[in-house]
Amino acid sequence: MQIIYNTKSDILYIRLDELKQDVINQRVSDDVVLDIGKEEKIIGIEIMDASSRLDLKSIFPVEYQITAGVTA
Numbered sequence: 001m002q003i004i005y006n007t008k009s010d011i012l013y014i015r016l017d018e019l020k021q022d023v024i025n026q027r028v029s030d031d032v033v034l035d036i037g038k039e040e041k042i043i044g045i046e047i048m049d050a051s052s053r054l055d056l057k058s059i060f061p062v063e064y065q066i067t068a069g070v071t072a
Contacts, residue, residue, distance in 0.1 A: 001016055010048070011046060012056070015044045031047060
């Protein structure tokens, strides 16, 4: 997973799948677009006007935990 924030355009992009593939953009609201890939899986999420929609300070730096024994 990769999270990218562009300060100039105020767009937050969350990429869930690292594989290169063709995607279809599906707008789910005025400010959110999903990138849909193979087998209708969500590959990425784009959030426009991110600073007014999210508390970016709580997102960056991203903290995560990997739990042993969890399967996809």
